[in-house]
Amino acid sequence: MPLKSPHRSLLSHLSLLLLAASLLTGAHAASAALPPVADFFGPSSFGGAQLSPNGQYVAAKVPGPSGRDRLVVVELATSKAQVVAEFSDGDVDDFQWVNDGRLLFDCTDKDVGAGDVNAAPGLFAVDRDGKNFRQLAQRRSSFITTPAAAKLLPWHTYMLPQRGAQDSDAVYVRSVSFEPGGAVRSEQLLRLDTRTGRSTGVPMPGSVQNWVLDARGEPRMAITLADGKSTIWLREEDKAGDARGDMASGKWRAITTFDAWVSSAGGFTPLDFDADGRLYVAARHRSDKIAIHTFDLAAGKVDPVPRFAVQRYDFSGHLIRSGDKLVGVRYLGDTYATEWLDADMKALQEKVDALLPGLVNLISLPRRPEAPFVLVTTYSDMQPRTYFVYNRDTGKLDLLGQSQPKLDATKMGRQHLVTYPARDGLPIPALLTLPHGAKSTDKLPMVVLVHGGPWVRGAVWEWSADTQFLASRGYAVLEPDFRGSTGHGAKHLTAGFRQWGRAMQDDVADGTRWAIEQGVADPARICIAGASYGGYATLMGLIKDPDLYRCGINWVGVTDIKLMYGGSWFHSSDLPAQYIRYGMPRLIGDLDKEAEQLMAVSPVEQASRLRQPLLMAYGGADRRVPRAHGTRFRDAVAATNKDVEWIEYPEEGHGWRLPKNRIDFWSRVEKFLDRNIGPGVQKQDN
Template identity: 30%
Template sequence: MAAQSAEPAPPLEAYGDLPEIEHMALSPNGKGLAIIGRVHGERKLTVIEDQAVRAATGLGEAKLRALDWAGENMVTAVTSATQRLGPEFTTDKAEMFGVYLIPLDGGKSELVFARSQSLAKATFGNYGTRLVDGKWTGFYGGVELKRSDRGRVGWEFDHGRPALFAVDLATNNPRKIGYAPGESHWRKWLVDSAGKPAAVLDIDTSSGRWQIDNGQGAAIASGVDRQGDVSLIALGTAGTSLIYATDDRDTQERRWFETPLAGGAASEFLPGVTLERIYVDQTNGRIIGYLPRSGGNAVLFDPAAQATFRKVYRAFPKLHVEIEDWTPDFGHFLVRTSGNGDSGSWHLVDLKRMAADSAGTERPAIAPAQVGPISTVSYKAADGTALDGVLTLPPGRAARNLPVIVFPHGGPHAHDTASFDWWAQAFASRGYAVFQPNFRGSTNRDAAFMRSGYGQWGRKMQTDLSDGLAELVRQGVADPKRACIMGASYGGYAALAGVTLQNGLYRCAVAVAPVSDLADLYSKQNSASGDNLMVRAQLIESLGSPAGFNAVSPRRAADKADAPILLIHGKDDTVVGFDQSTAMAGALKRADKPHELVVLRQEDHWLSRPETRKQMLEAAMRFVTQHNPAD
């Protein structure tokens, strides 16, 4: 029986399908919108200017990851595709990214590097766009090919270490401005307002030694980190300094530093502040503000910009607000909201008119009254650790003694917020309370909290979930006899662990793209890296000692499964191999435990295709309602 809301529940595909609006980007003058979404049922990239369609092109099932403008007459779109690789690679397939240049003046759209025979037709890092000498220029990592030495005419793979290229976006003509690193090294760059490399970070992946050089090749910072946790962040507010981040292994904190590009002593940047994200001026690569992880709104360094951002937030009280884009003069903003009564909406904010106009909704088939109430629940783990989670309730139904689904996030280094989640809302619409715990290891607090999950797969990270369930039972929200667990990626691992490593808690488990065997994950990720020592150190730090992998691998505990299990996995998954699910299914079959395996053809780790997303949700709903009916 569906949830007893004021209106009938929307069809399941209203949740599982790709949203009507996937991405938006605002033109620099504030007059144009580039939109990836559906128009009359067809998925398109549409450019609207002054309320008229300037350009439109069909997308089919292309996987679009990001959208941006380069001046007023070109849009760039980041896309990806799963590619099978040859025998010279350490893995059989990978997700390859590319950038399409879409001119709005009638020119032909094409992939960056498409005209260059000596470069692979993919991008390996996007370092922004700049207006250089009157020309819009994009900066991308590119892999150089070598002349074939096997009696063939043409080019062939040499190595996969990218160099930095400046690409004239009008002609798609690349020019190398930064050299590829040597063997066993990787390299990242920052590009200044003049289109020149202002800084380069080079890491020796065998020793962990790292060094940052300025544009003149002089070292301005260096150190050693066996896990390679060093990042270039942005240029300083004046463009004369560099901000970078490293991990302090003693305090378990992420620390940010600012150092002069000309050389000199580094000083700590924003000490004591844990950052969720930063805001960068896209015209010059300089930092302009940040979003604190502790909650609250964006903090801008310029007082006038801060006052402007506050006005934007005030326009959307009580909603989860994401400022997605803005014009360089801070006169126009593109804002996305979601939360109670809002299944995902986009707005154009014109501060000159002090007006916020609707730019579209993501799921028009879901009315405001059909959005399940969303709240945050605080609780404590058995060892006293303070935790929280997001609770989504069935619309129009009392929060008493409800069937419940524990829904841990993936990552595991991620977190859930009190915003609209299509998967959680789908189950809430059918009568279930859905709880998304931010267990230890999540990124909603400081770095120490995130690192407290290291080595806790199947241990405290797992009991944090059941402790959250116990809190909902204590509050009277959840019926302990009607609980299931589901999740994807790490969340899929946790779902499997919830009915194998733990017992007596859940009536069923749904695991999408799950890890089932930590030893196999460790071995294959090591192999894919070419047995890189840095990758090995990162894996051991996160997963724990290999000696303990079997004890926390659901595949090894399949004979202890005490509830039916549904496995769902994409064949094109390059993050968690499809064989993690087939191995788990095999172990369950040998143990004569009830289970199903649903294969998503041509699907990746992120459920990028609409048809297979809907297939996943339909299979999960069928399974849960069969084994844990809402009424």
């Protein structure tokens, strides 16, 4: 993968992007034609941006003339831009600033599915002017090592998401050890000089899963996993106050140990250190909701008084620093938001919000600001993410790029956060999206879209390609955060333990009936759909509540619960061994002690009861939910149901990586829904 010449102006490209600003004001001409599937699921037109530590430059990932993503650096004071890295046969992927003059990045190939990937991302570094390019890690393992390859780190070396000090040519990277199935066993931390390629390992207190850097960008905490327990370790500073002074001796002290899969006393998540060494953590601490607390390192205790809490939700997010000062908290509530602790930042937020009214405007700061520039990421339920640079001195807002510039935001559906009662009284939050111009009493055809996980947060108010595509075709979309979903407190989470196909499934059905009672949905035209766990819930919904759902769409969904607990010679799963042994029996059910119950909620065992039209899609290279889940259910249901459409993308994994497959899949979904609950049904009825 040779590096091409970096000396190429991007000014013309940026000028074209600026012309697309009319999207935010709804200036696109209305069109009677539906927006094409490709406009929702084609490749993104902008891969995000990051400010240099001093705030004088911005790096961004944008597609070139060939469609390959390349790395671009813009000097903000002059708007001078140039490509600093690109590949002739691949794409720049993740990137980060090493310091004000140098960047670290890896690569991928957007044209290759998960099953055809034959190389690791590698690691590369380059100066902001495109000079002094250096490869730092191999992309393939080899039994024969050339002299050049011997100087490179092994292929299993990856970038660290958390930023270091960004004041030298050195960064921290991860050397990952994998289980046979592909799950991460542990991560070794390396301090890597991006100019010389030399690296030094940080001593590990065990099988480290995550590392935490302090305010100076040095490793201070590690989280290990063993025998189903997580242990948080602290690396003590030396007498001079330098945490790196102990790297050679590896002096680690265990702070706490707790259950890795089920919330328990003593459990918390380290968030960040401030400049004074104070540790901030996310913890429940005898409360239903997770909040930010401080942690007394000497006493080994969480301060019982929360420093920051989110109304109605568990805290999820990060702290924001400017220089050595803690200035804000980015968190997920109904959507993403920022609580600024600094008066100047509050005023800045107000100015940006006035320029971009009615939108969520997330401000990103440089690490050590020496210039007036900040990044603004803006979006809404109707507006895909768009990126700006704001000049605090002049008040000028310049557009950097848009993720989906071809879509008219004024024609998207509106999203509403709703809550309905489950049959046992538990309140279930959900997201309801209505097509453009529709009312909540129109008795629309509806898709109940069940999120995967299932132990994740589902309903977030923001633009979603899946949801908005369905809305553009005239469907209401209901997305319930059934019990077991995270983000809504311990009671809501634990109520879903061992409830696959039972109370979790009932929550989805109760939401469907609620939508009918409210006049949102036409009871004769409702389809259930979802991926992964959502695919499982789709099959169980069709089986358990045949009166509610006229059809179902399952992609990469679990069909055989027993198959989740162990592989065989012809397939393997990438679920971590510790999760299968210690987590799944408590979260899903014990395969030996609760075999009868699990058989009753395993779709493959109930396949003969499913009689509605069904669309199934699987990836041939899926290691999370192997293809065998799909083929076993397809073969089992074939005896009693002839209206089953099977799609297989041999090169895909757990979801569709390739734009051509995303476009093909959702085109099939559109036709399937049209036949069963959409305009096609109305035409037949007439």
